[in-house]
Amino acid sequence: MAGKQVFSPDGAFPRALKNFLLWFLPPAVLITLGVYIFYQQQTVSERRILLVQQKQAVQIMHRRISAALESSSKVTKTLAELPVFQDWRKPPDRQAKDYLAGVFLTVMRNFKIYDQIRFLDCSGREVLRADRQSGPPVLTPEKELQNKSDRYYFKIGIELGPSEEFISPLDLNVERGKVEIPWKPTVRFVRPVFDGNGRRIGVMIVNYLAEGLLHELTLSLPELATAMLVDRRGYWLLGAKPEFLFGFAFPERREYRMQKTHPKAWAIMQAKDQGQVFTRAGLITFSKFEPQGQLPAKPTWTLISLVPAGEVDRLVGVYLHSMMLLWAALSAGAGIGAWLLARNQTRRRLAEELAERNAQHQAALKNLLAISLEGGDLKRQLQEALAIVLSIPWLSILPRGAVFLTDPRETRTLRLTAIKDLDPALLSICARVPFGRCHCGRAAQSGELQYSSHLDSHHENTYPGIQPHGHYCLPIMGGGQCQGVMVLYLLEGQVRRAEDASFWEAVAKILASIIEANRSAQELAESEARLKAVVNNAVEGIVTIDAQGTIESFNPSAEKIFGYSAREVIGQSVSLLQPPEVAARHQEYVERYLAGGEARVIGIGREAMGRKKDGTYFPLYLSVGEVTRGGLTTFTGILRDITQLKRYEAELTKAKEAAEMTSRELLDKQARLDEDLEAAAGIQRALLPARLPQRSEIEMAWHFQPSQHIGGDIFEAFLLDRDHLLLYMVDVSGHGVPSALVTVSVHDMLELHSGNVIDSDGRIMPPAQVLELLDRQYPLERFGKHFTITYIVLNLASGRLVYANAGHPPPVLLRKKRELEYLEAGGSIIGLDMGLSFEQGEAKLRPGDKLLLYTDGVLEYQNAQEDMFGQDRLTGLLADSFHLSLGGILEALRRGMGEFGHGAPPADDVSLLALKYRGPAGE
Numbered sequence: 001m002a003g004k005q006v007f008s009p010d011g012a013f014p015r016a017l018k019n020f021l022l023w024f025l026p027p028a029v030l031i032t033l034g035v036y037i038f039y040q041q042q043t044v045s046e047r048r049i050l051l052v053q054q055k056q057a058v059q060i061m062h063r064r065i066s067a068a069l070e071s072s073s074k075v076t077k078t079l080a081e082l083p084v085f086q087d088w089r090k091p092p093d094r095q096a097k098d099y100l101a102g103v104f105l106t107v108m109r110n111f112k113i114y115d116q117i118r119f120l121d122c123s124g125r126e127v128l129r130a131d132r133q134s135g136p137p138v139l140t141p142e143k144e145l146q147n148k149s150d151r152y153y154f155k156i157g158i159e160l161g162p163s164e165e166f167i168s169p170l171d172l173n174v175e176r177g178k179v180e181i182p183w184k185p186t187v188r189f190v191r192p193v194f195d196g197n198g199r200r201i202g203v204m205i206v207n208y209l210a211e212g213l214l215h216e217l218t219l220s221l222p223e224l225a226t227a228m229l230v231d232r233r234g235y236w237l238l239g240a241k242p243e244f245l246f247g248f249a250f251p252e253r254r255e256y257r258m259q260k261t262h263p264k265a266w267a268i269m270q271a272k273d274q275g276q277v278f279t280r281a282g283l284i285t286f287s288k289f290e291p292q293g294q295l296p297a298k299p300t301w302t303l304i305s306l307v308p309a310g311e312v313d314r315l316v317g318v319y320l321h322s323m324m325l326l327w328a329a330l331s332a333g334a335g336i337g338a339w340l341l342a343r344n345q346t347r348r349r350l351a352e353e354l355a356e357r358n359a360q361h362q363a364a365l366k367n368l369l370a371i372s373l374e375g376g377d378l379k380r381q382l383q384e385a386l387a388i389v390l391s392i393p394w395l396s397i398l399p400r401g402a403v404f405l406t407d408p409r410e411t412r413t414l415r416l417t418a419i420k421d422l423d424p425a426l427l428s429i430c431a432r433v434p435f436g437r438c439h440c441g442r443a444a445q446s447g448e449l450q451y452s453s454h455l456d457s458h459h460e461n462t463y464p465g466i467q468p469h470g471h472y473c474l475p476i477m478g479g480g481q482c483q484g485v486m487v488l489y490l491l492e493g494q495v496r497r498a499e500d501a502s503f504w505e506a507v508a509k510i511l512a513s514i515i516e517a518n519r520s521a522q523e524l525a526e527s528e529a530r531l532k533a534v535v536n537n538a539v540e541g542i543v544t545i546d547a548q549g550t551i552e553s554f555n556p557s558a559e560k561i562f563g564y565s566a567r568e569v570i571g572q573s574v575s576l577l578q579p580p581e582v583a584a585r586h587q588e589y590v591e592r593y594l595a596g597g598e599a600r601v602i603g604i605g606r607e608a609m610g611r612k613k614d615g616t617y618f619p620l621y622l623s624v625g626e627v628t629r630g631g632l633t634t635f636t637g638i639l640r641d642i643t644q645l646k647r648y649e650a651e652l653t654k655a656k657e658a659a660e661m662t663s664r665e666l667l668d669k670q671a672r673l674d675e676d677l678e679a680a681a682g683i684q685r686a687l688l689p690a691r692l693p694q695r696s697e698i699e700m701a702w703h704f705q706p707s708q709h710i711g712g713d714i715f716e717a718f719l720l721d722r723d724h725l726l727l728y729m730v731d732v733s734g735h736g737v738p739s740a741l742v743t744v745s746v747h748d749m750l751e752l753h754s755g756n757v758i759d760s761d762g763r764i765m766p767p768a769q770v771l772e773l774l775d776r777q778y779p780l781e782r783f784g785k786h787f788t789i790t791y792i793v794l795n796l797a798s799g800r801l802v803y804a805n806a807g808h809p810p811p812v813l814l815r816k817k818r819e820l821e822y823l824e825a826g827g828s829i830i831g832l833d834m835g836l837s838f839e840q841g842e843a844k845l846r847p848g849d850k851l852l853l854y855t856d857g858v859l860e861y862q863n864a865q866e867d868m869f870g871q872d873r874l875t876g877l878l879a880d881s882f883h884l885s886l887g888g889i890l891e892a893l894r895r896g897m898g899e900f901g902h903g904a905p906p907a908d909d910v911s912l913l914a915l916k917y918r919g920p921a922g923e
Contacts, residue, residue: 038340050312051276053222054285054305058274060220061227061303062287065213069187069291072114072208073165075107076189079117080204086196090121097128101139104130108137115173115184116207119193122158122200124149136822139872146176157190157203160296166190167291169299170210170229170237172249179249185210185237187299214238217303224311228304234258234266239304269302282309361503364392368510378405378518382418385511389488390420398469398489402426404433404440405484405515414444414485425463433461435482443473444482449504450475451496468492474504478512486511540638547633549574549587561620561641563613579609579617590635607642618643693719696921697796701886703894705857705910712739712787713855713909714747720764725794726750726757729853729913731808732787742778742785749777767791767804768840774830775806775838786831790823790853797920799845804838806830809856812874816848818882820875847919850886852878857908858893863901873900886914 084099092100104117108130118129126145130137148154156166168188173180189206217238218227228239234257236244244261247253259266265284268277274287285305290298367388371381382403390399400421404414412435416427430438435445438460443450450473452458455466470490476483486507541558545551551574554566562569562577569576575583605623612618622639692700700717712732720726730746732739749756756773757765765773770791780786788808794801803811805826813821825841845851854874861869873896881892890912897910 038337038344050283050307051285054225054283054307055276057221057225058285058287058303058305061217061305062289064216064220065289065301065303066292068113068208068213068216069167072187072189072206073167073291075111075114076165076191076204076206079103079107079206080191080193085193085201088193088195088201090201092127100128101130104128105137105139108132113209113212114206115186115209116205118148118205118207119202120148120154120205121202123147124151124154124158127202135819153188153190153205154203156297157192157205158200160190160192162192162194162198164192164296166297167295167299169231170301172246173207183246185214185246221305224307226306226308228306230258230302230304232300232302237301239306278312280309281306283307283312360392364388365503365506365510368507372510372514372517378515379417381514381518382511383420385514386418386420386486389486389507397472398491400489401487402430403484403486403511404430404444406444406482407432412445414440417484423463423466425466426461429461429463437461439471439473440485440487443475443485447475447477447482449473449501453490453494453496454492470494472504474508476508476511476515478516483512483515538638540640543574543577543637543639545574545635545637547590547635549590551576552634558639561612561639562610568613577610579611582609610639610641619646621645688714689716692717693725695719695725695796697918698725698794699886699916699918701890701914703890703910703912705894705906707735707857707906707908707910712743712785713857713911714743715853715911715913716747716750717913717915718752720752720758720793723795723797724764725796727792727794727853727913727915728789729808729855729911730787730789731855731857731909731911733785739785742783742787746774746778746787746789749774764793766840767793767802768838771804771806771827771830771838775832775836778831780831783831786829788829788856790826792823792851792853794845794915794917799847799849799917799919801843801845801851802840803843804840806838809854809859811854812852812878813843813845814850814852814878814882816846818879820878845917847917849917850882850889851915851917852889853911853913855909855911857906857910858897858912860908861897861901861906861910863904869897869900886916890914 082100082103084096084103088096100119108114108117115132116129119127121127125147126140129140129145131140153166153168160166166189168186168190170185170187173184173186187208187210189208191204192200193202193204195201214229214237217229221227226239229237231237231248233248235246235248236256236258237246240256240261244253244256247256262279262281262284264279265277265281265286268275269286269288276283276285278284283306285307287303289301289303368385371384371388374381382405386401386403390397390401402416402420402422403418405417407413407415410432414433414435416431416433419427430440433441433444435441439450439452439458442458450458450471453470455462455468459471469492472488472490474486474488476485536556538555538557541561542553542555543551543558544553551569551572554564554569559565564576573583575586578586605621608620608622609617610620619642620639621642622637624635624637627634627636688704689702692702702715704713704715712734713730715727715729717725717727728750730743732742732746748754750770752758756770759765771789774789778785778787788806790803790805790808790811792801792803792811801823803823803825805811805824807829808826810822810824810826813823815821821843823841823843825839827836827838858874859868859870874893877893877896878889881889884892893912897906
């Protein structure tokens with residue numbers, strides 16, 4: 001049954017003609033007067049609307065700049081009040097500077113809007129500076145640190161009180177007396193820094209890059225208006241000609257100020273904080289902005305919206321010439337006036353009909369959103385959603401339809417899930433529809449709406465007696481792939497309407513959210529069930545408490561250990577399970593840990609005493625982990641009753657003499673164990689590349705330094721076909737024979753003919769897909785091991801490099817111009833089996849570029865002071881040795897590590913694999 005079509009622009013002309021005849025009959029004078037009144041009303045109305053719109057737009061600009069400055073002010077305050085300053089020494093010790101450097105770099109990595117973070121001492125000397133420059137943030141070497149005592153922001157900041165802050169005017173960053181090129185519009189946030197005794201120790205300065213904020217201000221206004229920003233002196237910061245901007249920074253531009261180009265508006269701005277004025281240039285809407293808070297000196301900016309005079313005239317409809325012609329010819333004026341009134345009346349009616357259509361549109365979407373929030377059975381939700389769509393009058397569709405879902409068990413197949421008045425013959429014919437078949441399958445395959453006004457050649461699923469009809473087949477897209485298809489029936493010959501497109505897009509998004517939310521809820525329930533099974537079947541007791549010491553969970557093993565049931569202890573204080581003297585100090589310890597990070601058990605593990613339900617005490621081994629979510633901290637204790645272990649230790653002490661008599665047997669066993677370890681080491685050495693691929697396009701080299709323990713490092717490089725080279729590097733957790741066995745297994749999984757790097761059709765498997773396969777094949781609960789991997793496929797002909805990392809240190813790409821690029825795309829470590837996908841990255845190698853793969857044995861190599869070699873030292877060595885050959889680079893790294901650690905053997909394997917790209921063969 002076709003519904004009422006409430007919006008019909010095609011009927012506008014007959015309606016307007018009828019109204020014209022009605023309005024043309026009155027005397028010409030009255031018609032002329034009506035036209036004039038209408039013109040005046042339109043002019044006043046349009047001007048009023050324009051004024052309100054521009055005032056609201058400037059308010060939006062005001063809120064955006066306020067939010068940006070407030071956020072940066074909070075960051076500066078947090079940095080100035082870091083705990084490390086409480087015991088700050090002069091000069092500062094290395095540990096304090098390293099901590100402060102780590103905080104600076106972390107903030108700049110997470111917030112791209114900051115160009116520099118600096119800490120200056122009371123003399124104006126830079127103690128520490130993190131600078132973004134042209135790439136990732138880096139620390140400025142000490143020899144390049146500068147004295148900023150002559151800069152205005154330091155002179156102001158050093159005089160501020162503890163709660164005061166200075167926000168600088170917006171200007172261009174200056175380095176060594178010159179404006180930095182390209183320009184960096186900068187606002188500086190300055191706060192004084194005090195130690196724990198209230199003594200002033202320096203100034204914290206954060207350089208906020210305002211370029212993004214200026215861009216956001218331009219986007220705050222409609223297209224017809226221009227966003228502008230000037231400082232209190234009238235200098236242009238945004239919106240003027242390029243040669244007018246930042247005139248205060250360039251002597252030759254000092255004359256370019258707003259009071260020269262817009263004197264009338266500037267005079268009004270000096271007297272008022274906000275307002276609007278019409279000038280020859282157009283409509284100017286302005287609002288002054290000053291940062292809030294305790295600031296000794298506040299920068300003042302004026303936010304401006306300019307609607308050019310031509311746009312103002314076009315919007316308000318200046319028809320003076322037409323009015324003169326109208327009055328010159330009364331009859332012609334009367335006819336034009338009557339037509340204008342008739343046309344406006346018709347448009348108003350059409351607008352009302354359009355509003356009615358939109359109301360039905362919004363009501364339908366609101367009902368669909370309500371279904372998406374209900375949760376529950378997916379089939380029921382889709383059935384209700386289908387009924388809502390079919391009941392919308394303006395769609396003019398038949399009350400028949402269905403919803404298909406993609407079948408997770410059969411790739412690229414649709415499964416009939418929800419139906420409404422569907423012909424019984426279709427229930428079996430369309431129960432399963434492959435992608436690409438019939439209209440529904442074509443919608444799923446293409447991801448685009450499929451329309452048909454009648455039964456055509458694409459209607460492949462048919463049956464005897466089928467009635468003529470048309471189709472809308474709407475693909476439901478989510479997560480970059482098709483989640484399902486909604487099919488709706490049309491009257492034969494019904495024309496597709498372009499104005500329906502936005503509604504179909506909204507319906508598809510809501511249906512996709514319903515499907516994804518339902519599937520996510522199902523996966524979450526399954527994950528929670530698996531976790532619950534692990535906790536309930538764990539041999540160790542597992543007890544969870546909140547920060548106040550209240551017990552939140554108590555697994556079956558904990559019930560056996562303490563003699564309490566979970567019902568008896570949940571909601572009670574953990575002191576119920578502790579000796580009185582421990583319980584009395586427990587909350588004090590937790591509060592001290594949360595305040596300062598002092599840990600006795602958390603993340604460490606130690607022996608303790610527990611108290612059972614019958615009041616007896618017993619020894620236990622306790623390890624506590626911490627999780628913070630939403631600002632709430634939860635502690636999970638994993639404990640084991642070691643009463644029997646203590647008894648064994650006592651017996652072992654008594655049996656010492658007997659043990660000495662059997663020492664020879666133990667020595668024999670140790671010898672056999674040494675043989676096993678040597679065999680494991682032999683396995684690991686056998687997996688190292690015996691011979692690297694020899695091709696004219698590349699040059700390769702590697703270095704492997706084993707640790708004192710048998711580790712789990714392997715790497716490999718071999719040709720997948722004539723044009724593609726595979727490189728990978730693996731680091732298995734732990735040491736000894738188990739790690740070596742996992743290493744062998746992974747090596748076999750990634751063999752050329754294993755079917756895991758090249759599929760049965762001879763296609764090279766994408767790196768992300770290979771990592772997802774490994775994540776499923778090596779779950780942590782099966783092997784007790786996890787590992788990291790970087791996996792790279794290089795096209796030797798084109799230099800295109802496709803890669804993915806699984807928790808592995810990112811490979812380093814050394815560009816010919818001495819630029820270092822880290823290949824960071826990927827995901828979590830292999831073994832968690834969390835069902836997460838891995839991000840896949842790409843890079844383009846040019847002739848002369850070099851690539852280095854390495855394990856964390858390089859980064860975590862320690863010297864006698866337990867300082868780590870780290871990413872910064874690796875980056876510095878690579879930058880200094882870029883000009884060397886591959887062997888020279890590897891030797892420089894080996895020598896640099898040796899000098900850093902004074903020749904100490906590594907605690908973990910050190911693996912290095914290097915490649916130089918010479919370019920396609922023949923170049």
